[in-house]
Amino acid sequence: GAPNRHRTGVGCAWVMAQQQLLSAPPDLAPQDVDEESKPLPLTARACAVVGCIVVVACVLVLGLHGVGGQVEQVNEEEVLQFRYAKAMLIPAMLLESCYLMSSKNSMCGLKLHGYEMSALVILEYSIKMACYTTMASWNGVVVHHNLRAYGPLRGCYTLRYVEWGIAVPTLLMINNYPLTTKKSFNVFARRLAPNMFATWCYIWASWLAQVTPHAASGWCLVVAAFVGYAVTAWDQMAVCREADKRSVGIRFKLAIVTVKEVVFATYGLVYLMGMGNVLSPLSEQIFYTYGDVGLKVVQASVLVMVRNWEDLAKLQRALEYRVAMSRDDMSRLFRSASAPMFAMSQDGLVITWNEHLAKVSGIPETETVGQSVLELVVDEVKENLRLAIESCCSSMSSGVVAVTLKPRSENQPPVQLLLTLIVQLGSAPTRMITAIGQDLTELMAIKAMQERKAQFTAVLGHELRSPLHGILGLSASMSEATSNTMHKRQLGMIKGCATRLLDMV
Numbered sequence: 001g002a003p004n005r006h007r008t009g010v011g012c013a014w015v016m017a018q019q020q021l022l023s024a025p026p027d028l029a030p031q032d033v034d035e036e037s038k039p040l041p042l043t044a045r046a047c048a049v050v051g052c053i054v055v056v057a058c059v060l061v062l063g064l065h066g067v068g069g070q071v072e073q074v075n076e077e078e079v080l081q082f083r084y085a086k087a088m089l090i091p092a093m094l095l096e097s098c099y100l101m102s103s104k105n106s107m108c109g110l111k112l113h114g115y116e117m118s119a120l121v122i123l124e125y126s127i128k129m130a131c132y133t134t135m136a137s138w139n140g141v142v143v144h145h146n147l148r149a150y151g152p153l154r155g156c157y158t159l160r161y162v163e164w165g166i167a168v169p170t171l172l173m174i175n176n177y178p179l180t181t182k183k184s185f186n187v188f189a190r191r192l193a194p195n196m197f198a199t200w201c202y203i204w205a206s207w208l209a210q211v212t213p214h215a216a217s218g219w220c221l222v223v224a225a226f227v228g229y230a231v232t233a234w235d236q237m238a239v240c241r242e243a244d245k246r247s248v249g250i251r252f253k254l255a256i257v258t259v260k261e262v263v264f265a266t267y268g269l270v271y272l273m274g275m276g277n278v279l280s281p282l283s284e285q286i287f288y289t290y291g292d293v294g295l296k297v298v299q300a301s302v303l304v305m306v307r308n309w310e311d312l313a314k315l316q317r318a319l320e321y322r323v324a325m326s327r328d329d330m331s332r333l334f335r336s337a338s339a340p341m342f343a344m345s346q347d348g349l350v351i352t353w354n355e356h357l358a359k360v361s362g363i364p365e366t367e368t369v370g371q372s373v374l375e376l377v378v379d380e381v382k383e384n385l386r387l388a389i390e391s392c393c394s395s396m397s398s399g400v401v402a403v404t405l406k407p408r409s410e411n412q413p414p415v416q417l418l419l420t421l422i423v424q425l426g427s428a429p430t431r432m433i434t435a436i437g438q439d440l441t442e443l444m445a446i447k448a449m450q451e452r453k454a455q456f457t458a459v460l461g462h463e464l465r466s467p468l469h470g471i472l473g474l475s476a477s478m479s480e481a482t483s484n485t486m487h488k489r490q491l492g493m494i495k496g497c498a499t500r501l502l503d504m505v
Contacts, residue, residue, distance in 0.1 A: 342437075350371055401421065402419070417438065475491045
């Protein structure tokens with residue numbers, strides 16, 4: 001009963017200690033107080049300046065010259081491409097929604113890195129879906145004449161530029177946020193805001209350049225749009241240089257940004273080729289539609305892979321942190337525990353030897369670490385201890401064994417322990433066994449005292465019974481031999497007292 005209660009209590013305390021150590025996840029979020037007060041780099045300030053200049057130019061051109069007329073009859077083939085693009089976006093939105101839910105409901109209690117990015121990707125998909133659904137349902141909604149293009153009539157879909165004005169800055173956040181894993185979202189948004197503003201400005205400048213009836217103003221806006229793109233690309237290179245080169249999947253992240261810039265440059269080339277009538281109106285719109293949707297779907301798929309990679313790395317770091325903290329706390333628990341404890345390998349080599357055990361046994365830790373535990377016990381219990389260790393390792397269960405430690409000197413009494421062996425989970429070569437002991441030395445001393453008391457009581461009882469039986473026999477004989485009533489009464493009293501004393505013995 002006592003060993004079982006001891007083992008149960010120790011096991012409960014052990015489990016509660018482990019749960020307490022692993023209850024709180026580490027705070028892996030960086031501190032960005034200094035980042036918020038730092039001035040923006042030159043490239044970001046250049047984006048802000050160019051964006052403001054482009055906005056002023058667009059307002060002046062729009063106020064002075066306005067926009068041209070709208071197309072009365074839209075090409076049905078172009079509208080059909082909008083329906084196909086809408087169909088391509090549906091499965092991509094469903095996939096990203098699943099990833100968003102899985103990132104939010106993390107079982108580890110950590111907010112995974114891809115959660116904000118999944119929300120932004122779904123926002124971008126929703127904007128594209130709304131725009132392409134509207135253009136497919138109402139024949140492009142608002143379609144102006146491209147007054148800068150040579151050759152046949154070429155339409156300029158205004159709703160496409162509305163979608164670009166929202167989706168492209170969002171895409172910049174999606175592509176660049178993985179590069180800044182050690183910055184908070186607020187610091188990152190502050191750093192990228194000028195680039196997003198300049199991007200929005202040159203997109204609308206490129207639209208106004210096509211629809212304004214004033215040719216000189218239109219070509220000036222074309223130049224302003226390409227200057228704005230060049231400045232944003234310059235700032236994008238600066239953001240890549242600021243990226244943490246040691247982050248997970250940095251090459252994939254830089255590759256995604258590079259592909260994005262190449263595609264945007266290709267958009268500008270197609271924009272100029274359409275104006276020069278090198279591409280047909282249908283070919284230009286097909287490139288815009290499928291390049292727009294296909295690029296986003298491919299980039300989102302690659303980002304899902306990179307984000308999963310980052311999340312796994314984050315979980316691994318959290319696990320390593322918890323293991324390290326648990327190891328340190330377990331070490332302190334070993335050393336400061338009020339019960340005698342030691343740890344050994346499955347081969348029986350001592351790994352740790354706590355202070356209480358050193359005090360009880362008189363053997364310091366420096367003399368036990370690295371030695372076989374079988375050399376520290378008396379010969380009579382070596383075989384039992386060896387069999388208990390082998391049984392625990394083979395069955396991966398706990399066990400109980402009583403051992404007696406060797407005394408360091410002849411004057412020192414042997415120390416007797418009741419050990420509870422607990423096998424820690426792990427691979428076979430590195431498996432560790434924790435031994436939690438209960439000091440039986442005092443219990444054995446009490447047991448020996450009780451045995452001596454029992455022996456003394458038995459001897460005393462035997463020595464008292466014989467005289468009492470003699471007194472009873474003599475008093476009975478004398479009572480029968482005498483006829484004096486007084487003597488009979490006195491002898492009866494002696495016999496009664498002897499009988500009561502015999503019953504007590």
